Amino acid sequence: MSAATTRKRIYKHRFFYLLAIPGLAYFALFHYVPMWGLLLSFQDYSPYLGFLKSPWVGLDHFERFFSNQDFVRLLINTLMLSFYGLIVYFPFTIALALLMNEVRWKLYRKLAQTVLYLPHFVSWVIIAGMTIIFFGPSGIVNQFLEQWFGRTVPFLMSNEWFRPMMVLQAIWKDAGWGTIIFMAALAGINPELYEAAKVDGAGRLRNIWHITLPGIKSTIVILALLRLGSSFDSNFLQIFLMSNNLNMEVSDVFDLYVYRVGLLQGNYSFAIAVGLFKSVASIILVLAANYAAKKLGEDGIF
C-alpha cells in the first residue's frame, strides 16, 4: 500500500482518531510512561539528585533482594494464598454454580443469586470491619465460644488462622459473584443432551459428571489457568486491611512489601526492583498458562 493511499485512509478515519485520543493518551501516560520508572531499580535513586544524577548500581538491588531472607518468606506467603484460593475458593464457586443451576424454582434461584451478589458490592473496608466485629478478640463469635467452650480463638491475631480467614472472607465476598461466569457457561449447554440422557435413564449425578462438567470444561480450564498465571498477585486491599503485627509472618506478600518499603519507607529503588521482579515473574506465568491452555486444546487468551 502506498504512502498516499495510507494518508488518504487516515484522513478518511480522522473522526475515529479524534475519538481515540483521550483513551490512547491515558494508556500512554499512565501505563507506558511509568515504565521509565522501572529504570530506577537499576539506580540508587534519590529524589534530591533526580534521575540524571542518581548513581547507577546495576543489579545490586535485585541481588540484595534475592539473598534476603525476606524473599523466601514473601514468596511462600504470596504463593500459599494464591494456592488456597485455587483449591478452596475456585472449586467452591463452581460447586455453587452447579447447585444453583439445579434449583428448579426460578424465583428462588433468582432470589439466591441477588442475595449472594450483595457482598460483592460492599467495600473491603466494610468487610474487614465486619470481620473484626464478628471475629475479633471480643467479637460475637469469641463471646459465644467463651460462653460455651471456655476459650477464645485468635482468628485475626495469629499466623495459623490468617490464611483460612482470608479464604473465608474471599468466599463470603465473591463466591456469589464468581458464579456469574459459570452460570453463563451452564446456560450454553445444549438442553437436548440432558433430554437424551433422561431417555437413557441417567440420574442427576451422572448428568453432572457426563454432561454438565464437560460442558463447562473450557471455562473452568481457562479460568484456572488465569488464576495460576496471577499467582504472584495478591488481593492487596484485603491483605492490607487484615494484616497486623501478630500475623505478619504469613500475611506479608510481595504487593504489601512493595507498598511498605517503597511508599512508607521511601526506599524507591529497592521497591521498584521487587515490583519489577514480580511483574516479570507474572508475565512469564501468564504466558506459560496460555501455552498450557492451547496445549490442552482450549483457546488461549491470546
Added chain:
Amino acid sequence: MLRRFSLFELFNSLFLLLLIALVVLPFGYIFAVSFSAPSESLAGTFYLIPKEWNTDAYKYLFSTSRFTGAIANTVFLTVVGTAVNMAVSITLAYAVSKKTLPGRNFMLMAIFFTMIFHSGLIPQYLLVKSLGLINTYGALILVGATNAFTIMVMKTFFQGLPESLDEAARIDGAGEVRILLRVVLPLSMPILATFSLFFMVGHWNEFFNAIIYLNDTSKWPVQPLLRQMVIIGSSNIASEGAMEQELEASLGPNVKMAAILVAMAPLVAIYPFLQKYFAKGALLGSVKE
C-alpha cells in the same frame, strides 16, 4: 410447584438458604445495632431487634461535617469519575472497533499488553507526583480512567452491531457523531449499564488510592474515614478538626454500624435493578472473538 421434591433438591434448597442467612444475618445485626441506644449496643451479644429503637447514631453521624463531607466527596468522585470513565472508554472502544482503522492492531496490542504487565505501584506514584496531582481528586479520577478489559469487551460489542445499521444511517446523511450517539449508543445500553455500574462501585468504594494520594484527611471520601472509625477504632471523628461541638460521645458501636450501613446503602440499593444486565455473563463471553 406441587411436583415431587427429591431429597437432593430439599437439601440443596436448605443449603442455599443457609448461605443466604450467612449473608443476611450479619447485616441484620449491624442494622439492629445501628438503631440501638449506645448502652445496649455495647453489650456485644448477637441480636436482630433492638429493645428500643434509637436513631442517635444516625443523628450524630449526619451532624458531623467530617462524615457528611466524606459522603459529599464520595458522591463527587463517583459522579465525575464514572462520567470520565465512560467517556474515555466508549470513545476509544468505538474507535478501535472499526476494523478499517489504520494502526488498529498496534493499538489493540498496546492496550492488551497493559493487562499482563504492570509497571507497579511506585512508578505510578512517582508519575502522579510529577504531574502535580498529589492531594487532588485528579489523581483519583485520572488513574484508572479506563482499563484494557473494559476496552476489549466494549470493542467486541461494538463490532457485533450490524454494519447495515451504520450504512443505512450514512445513506440518510448522518455524520459519524450522529451515528455514534443516535444509533450505536442506544443499542449498547446493556454494556453501558454494566460498565457504569462497575465504575460506580469502584469509585464509591475507593480506598487505597485515596489514602496514598490524598494527604489532607478532610478531602477523604467515605471509605478511608470508615476505616478510621471502624477498624482503627478509637478515633472520635468529631474531635479531629472539630468544627461542630456536638455530643461529646465517643464512638459507640451503634455509630460505627450506622456508618457502615450508610456507606454501603447506595450501591446495595442500585445493583438489583441492574442485575439483569450483568448477571447474564454474556458480556464476559463476548470477549472471545
